[in-house]
Amino acid sequence: MEKKACYHCGDNCTDTTIVLEDKTFCCNGCKTVFEILSESDLTCYYDLQASPGAIPKEIEGKYDFLSQQKIIDKLVEFDDGNTQIVTLYIPHIHCSSCIWILENLNKLNPAITLSQVNFGKKTVRVSYNSQSFSLKALVIMLSSVGYEPYISLEDYKTGQENVNRSLIYKLGVAGFAFGNVMFLSFPEYFEVNEFWLDQYKHLFRWIMFSFSLPVVFYAAQDYFVSAYKAIKTKILNIDIPIALGIIVLFLRSTAEIIFDLGSGFFDSLTGLVFFLLLGKFFQQKTYSFLSFERDYKSYFPIAVTKIFNNEEVPVQVYDIEKGDRLLIRNQELIPVDGILINGRAKIDYSFVTGESETVTKQSGDKLFAGGKQTSGVIEMEAIKSVEQSYLTQLWSNDVFSKNKEDGFTTLTNAISKRFTIAVLTIAFVATAFWLYTDASKALNVFTAVLIIACPCAIALAAPFTFGNLLRIFGKQKFYLKNASVIEQLAHINTIIFDKTGTITSNKKSDAKYEGLPLSPNEEVLLKNTLRGSNHPLSRSLYDILEENNIISLDYFEEYLGQGIEASHNTQNIKIGSAQFVGHQTETEVLNTSVYISANNTYKGKFTFYNSYRKGLSKLFNKLKKHYDLVILSGDNEGELENLKKLLPVRTKLLFNQKPDDKLEYIKYHQSEGAKVLMVGDGLNDAGALAQSHVGIAISENVNVFSPACDAILDATKFNKLYHYIKASKSGIKIVKWSFILSLFYNVIGLYFAVTGQLAPVIAAILMPLSSISIVVFTTVATNIVGRKLK
Structure with a gap:
């Protein structure tokens, strides 16, 4: 009996075969997944990758324990009675189609408001309405679509820190195949006629073909998926020329051995994929190191008031321990989960849920990290130590950065699209020329051009430069929300300062x-x-x-x-x-x-x-040479004469400005073409910080800021603001120099490729080396910038 593959998971349908809409399924689980996706108009899920699902396991009754409130309280990271948020570890996340389906869970159930995938950690963070949906229902739904979460009852953890080994496996497969294909190619390389007999020649060629199959269809699959998605969405990305080169090499090589025209280019093919993955592995290792540095050290400086021996002592948030009694003032962020002891608690959880409605809590109720107190002072007891990476994650949430990035094109996006078009044009023109003059060289030229001119170096330049700068800034107590803030900061031409609490020091008043x-x-x-x-x-x-x-x-x-x-x-x-x-x-x-x-x-x-911050006059004199400076103050003009003496001539001074006035002032100047940096205290200036292109909140032992700010500057480093902006501009220069360096060796490489003097395998070796050279250059250059900051 003929075995058919399951349409959903790809396994052979042996004992049980279920047919629905002319499609074959191995079990009811796979059929159910297809039905859910079909009902929700999500069947294009299968276009991203053939048989993408995993076989759902028998789950009936398995997750009954998730109905117990005690266990739910341990697993969820937020619960206000209406909304629950949980992060689940899902081992099966492995490709772009997994990300796609998991970030569209709201289409499967409208009670789910948001789902975000962390591909590196294989986790999905889900926010849902707990009145109409439950954690148990969520887990069962995920299991039914082939993404069963891992939940450990022993320690109540929803996930575990596992290394994503798929790249290592693919690299191993490609390396093994490359080594064996090279070995089998030696007789032809050295023309050993005594050994390379007709009876072995075809065998060796078909063995090389078999080694290339797992390389093309497994090790290189990410490039094909990425290229397909790009073409489908009408976007040219850097994986299109790579995928095209791999396909051309494989088809040409296969045709040669079928029609006995030669041994093909399987050595170049497997070598190309191996070196591509090697460069990717190096990139992943280096970038994960930079991310670890930022996660570990670059926490923004929240100071919270701890009540110790009836005294109020400001402490850094990472010094909070379980059992500590904390004082949370009006507009302060709750840094840890805790129990309300006394006070009138009205908590705004918009940081966590995106909803700005306040929640009233009584003494004894649980408070969650990330909420903001909006009605006076409260006292609470911490029930766990702080997870500052969680607070950083909330602050860096994409929800709060989309508006400012709308219409802002990054350097990489602006260049990579043109680069890809240019590469494809050169490849096709050069191939057409060689087909006309010497058809035997045409394929080599085509693949060599696609490989040597791969814009991987362009893709690496910005992430490594800005990633390293984020880490350096963090060490210097300047905390940026994300890398795009660096690019925005480098383009500003107008700087607006609040007065009280920004250019004045609270400690010396x-x-x-x-x-x-x-x-x-x-x-x-x-x-x-x-x-x-x-x-x-x-x-x-x-x-x-x-x-x-x-x-x-x-x-x-x-x-x-x-x-x-x-x-x-x-x-x-x-x-x-x-x-x-x-x-x-x-x-x-x-x-x-x-x-x-x-x-x-x-x-x-x-x-x-007022006592003005140290180095204020010197800072403004430096800034005035390059930027339009404005002071917008809510106070009266009492300090006008003092400020005129302190600040450079032509510094605009405006007083009696309400929060709405500041916002409208910024909006008007933006309409006139100004790129505005707003520096404020993060409280009264929230609207102005949100409206500006870049908003910096000054932190001085207080726990007040909002998603509106793009950066937090420790008050002790206020006089270094000019140097931080200058370093951001240096970061842009480093990226541009990286592009120039990349263009330089691309022109040289393209010359040899177009003239037919460069074999594809040599091009494949040179390409990751060029990427590594870019990484080394950007890292060294940004470290030099960092030393100047000190």
Whole structure:
């Protein structure tokens, strides 16, 4: 009886054969997968790769344990009662079709809002509505489509750190085949007629053909899949000329041995794939090292307040341990999972879920890392140590970076498309010429051109340059969200600064009180109200005032750009601008002031004497030579004369700017062609940071920033801002020089290839060497830039 292959998984249908729509399936599981995909209009899944699925295992009753709340709590990383987020380790992820189906899970079930695949770690992070869908249902659905997760009950882990060995296996297969084909080709290389008899010649050639099969159909399959997807989406990528070269070599070689025209080019074919994979393996190893360096060291500097022996001590987030008592102020990010002890918790989980609706929590409720407190101060107990890579992942989420990247073309995208078109044109023109003059050389010329001119070096230049710069910046306390920020930063021509908390230092500020004396109860309420706020002036005033008893506020509300209102028992207090507290000023105030009213009665004001950051004047003088500089401040003009003395001439100074005014100012100048960098405190400036091309939030021992910022700069490194921008421009130059270097040896290589003087196997050896030279060049060059930063 003829054995048929399963349409879904590719296995032979032996005992059981199920037919549906003229397609054969080996089991009900594979048939179910096809039905699900067909109902959801996702059958193009099979176009990406023949028989892409894995055989689903018997799963009935296997995952009943996922109905237990205790186990669900251990597995999910977020659960607010409506939305659950879980990261599952899926060993079967192995190719682009796996990524495609796993990132389209929302089409299989509308309760799934988002699914993101980490191909390197073989994980998928799924966000779903827990009211209409469950973790058990998710796991069963994944298993039914051939992607059963690995879940260990012993330690409640959803995954394990496994190395992706598929590239190693492919490299091994290609290397084994290449060595044997070269060995079998020796008799013909050296024309050993005594040995190369007619009775062995055909055998050896067919053995070489058999060795080439796993190389073409297994080791090189990623290039074919990538090229097919590119053609299907009408995009020219760098894998198209590679795939074309492999196909041409294989078909020509096969035709030669079938029609006894020669031994073919199986040595060149297997050598080409082997050296391609060798270069890819080297790239993967080097880039994973850079990624590890960034994951391990380049955490953004969240400082959180720890309550220790009844004192508030700022600590770095990675020093938090299980059982620590933490103070989370208004607009601060929750750095670890914990239990709410006291306070009025209204948590914004938009960082995690993308939904900005706040969730109210009571004492004893669980709080998840990544949530932002929006209603005063709360105290919580950490139930695990911090996973800062998780916070970095939230901050770097593609959801928050898409808008700024719209319409921005990276160097690699701009050049690689033109490069591929040029290579294909040269290959076809040169082949046509040799077919006319000497047909025997035409195939060698065609494949040599495609191989030697492969734009792999172009593809490597930017990732290695920017990846290394991210690591270097991180060591220098300048934390970028992703590599595209470097390119954006290099193109800016206008820099806008906030004043308070950005160019002024909160630590050195001094304040003088003028007005009616505050009662003891009012002093306690003032101190505790300031305790809950993260505005730079609030933090400065809080540090200046004497210690007072800690009380739980009945009400707290912070109005951006205006002030704070709070109440306790019968006492009510307002702190902020004169207009906010209801006070009419008769004379113009020449200094930054914070006004106070208690129970709707004006009490007085604190006048601040600003201390500007070290090296401010020197920094602005450097920046002014290359950029348009603007100060946008929400304060009055009291500091105008001081700033005129400190800052270069023609620095634009605008005061009394509300958050919306700042945003509109940036939007207007962008419409005039300005590339804007906004530097702010990350709180009142969130809208302006989001609107600008690059938004940098200054961090000074506070746990406040938003997805709007593209970078976080430690306040102690503020005076190095010019050098960071200069280093970003140097990064672009390094990439361009890499392109020039690549073009230089491509021109030389193409000359020998077009003139028929370069064998495909030599081209295959030279290509990864050129890629390695680019990696070495970019790494050395960026390290030199890094030394200059120090």
